[in-house]
Amino acid sequence: MFEFQIQARDGRARVAQFHTPRGAVTTPMFMPVGTQGTVKGISPQELLDIGSQMILGNTYHLMLRPGEALVQAHGGLPGFTAYPGPFLTDSGGFQVMSLGHMRKITEEGVTFKSHIDGSAVQLTPERSVAVQEALGADIIMAFDECPPYPAERDYIQRSLERTERWLARCLKAKTRPEQALFAIVQGGVHQDLREQSLELTLPYDTPGFALGGLAVGEPKEEMYPAVAFTADRLPAHKPRYLMGVGHPEDLVAGIALGVDMFDCVYPTRTGRFGYALTDDGRLNLNASAPRQQLMPLDSECDCYACRQYTRAYLAHLVRAEEMLGPRMLSLHNLRYLHRLVERARVAIEAGEFHSWATGWAERYFKGQIPAWFQKTLSLNAHEA
Numbered sequence: 001m002f003e004f005q006i007q008a009r010d011g012r013a014r015v016a017q018f019h020t021p022r023g024a025v026t027t028p029m030f031m032p033v034g035t036q037g038t039v040k041g042i043s044p045q046e047l048l049d050i051g052s053q054m055i056l057g058n059t060y061h062l063m064l065r066p067g068e069a070l071v072q073a074h075g076g077l078p079g080f081t082a083y084p085g086p087f088l089t090d091s092g093g094f095q096v097m098s099l100g101h102m103r104k105i106t107e108e109g110v111t112f113k114s115h116i117d118g119s120a121v122q123l124t125p126e127r128s129v130a131v132q133e134a135l136g137a138d139i140i141m142a143f144d145e146c147p148p149y150p151a152e153r154d155y156i157q158r159s160l161e162r163t164e165r166w167l168a169r170c171l172k173a174k175t176r177p178e179q180a181l182f183a184i185v186q187g188g189v190h191q192d193l194r195e196q197s198l199e200l201t202l203p204y205d206t207p208g209f210a211l212g213g214l215a216v217g218e219p220k221e222e223m224y225p226a227v228a229f230t231a232d233r234l235p236a237h238k239p240r241y242l243m244g245v246g247h248p249e250d251l252v253a254g255i256a257l258g259v260d261m262f263d264c265v266y267p268t269r270t271g272r273f274g275y276a277l278t279d280d281g282r283l284n285l286n287a288s289a290p291r292q293q294l295m296p297l298d299s300e301c302d303c304y305a306c307r308q309y310t311r312a313y314l315a316h317l318v319r320a321e322e323m324l325g326p327r328m329l330s331l332h333n334l335r336y337l338h339r340l341v342e343r344a345r346v347a348i349e350a351g352e353f354h355s356w357a358t359g360w361a362e363r364y365f366k367g368q369i370p371a372w373f374q375k376t377l378s379l380n381a382h383e384a
């Protein structure tokens with residue numbers, strides 16, 4: 001259980017099979033986010049059809065509404081949501097810090113006011129694990145403290161030390177062996193603090209590790225050296241999860257540095273705003289040009305929206321505020337990210353990742369590949 005079998009490597013990038021109680025998944029993979037126990041607008045059957053493997057559930061949202069006991073009464077998230085595959089739940093920590101009102105962080109945990117009914121709620125490492133055990137995901141996350149960007153160096157250091165103490169409490173509270181708990185490495189964009197967090201975290205030897213505290217507003221020029229530094233020092237034979245990251249260029253850059261798992265609300269959120277992801281960049285269906293275009297959203301895509309509809313029809317739905325519009329754009333955007341990681345895997349297996357990624361970026365950035373991306377790709381070739 002939770003074995004991580006590497007099948008191919010190309011520089012730092014790798015393809016692997018990750019075994020979970022609800023089946024094996026192939027990495028690198030992108031995980032759609034089901035914040036409220038649903039990937040907004042997309043049915044479980046549609047998720048399976050587009051190649052989704054693991055779905056993310058949010059502890060913070062589900063504990064406040066409907067409450068973890070109701071989810072548990074359905075046998076956990078798979079029974080509640082009818083998605084039959086593996087799940088991952090976050091610890092709730094990140095949402096508490098970003099959404100909780102009047103939050104107060106102490107050594108014990110975080111106290112905050114519910115954004116739903118204003119009641120006072122406490123989330124501690126023990127409570128986070130108890131909720132995640134009730135939600136019943138295959139992968140659960142350690143309750144950590146994620147400092148915002150920018151933050152005082154002293155605060156980042158204190159919080160990474162606390163994150164380690166909270167990790168120890170999470171592991172002590174954990175009772176279900178069929179769930180894997182991933183530890184989270186913090187330290188912001190400071191290399192020495194990342195090093196310190198790694199030294200504190202690695203001895204726990206959890207079945208996987210997450211790169212936390214990134215993609216919280218820092219420039220990519222600072223984020224990717226921190227990803228490279230951290231990923232290099234994580235055990236090679238365990239999955240590495242870059243939390244909250246899911247723009248196409250971030251998937252390609254993360255994979256180049258040996259990241260295996262990603263999640264983000266971006267594909268469904270940008271779909272609801274009328275945008276479609278393509279190899280030529282983001283297509284805006286709110287603009288006037290697509291209203292006359294009788295071609296698919298993306299002629300290379302095999303999703304239902306691209307097989308059945310023209311851009312003109314989908315732009316009409318968006319303009320008329322018909323719910324099928326955002327639904328189809330969300331479906332396409334998720335399929336685009338799944339196809340992107342599938343193509344990356346094929347390139348890694350063929351030993352052609354660098355040239356594939358360069359070709360993809362030439363087109364995506366319209367010949368203007370940003371320096372941070374080029375630098376990240378060049379690190380791929382220097383095997384860790």
Ligand SMILES: [Zn+2]
Pocket residue numbers: 297298301302303304305306307331332333335336
């Ligand atoms: Zn499509």
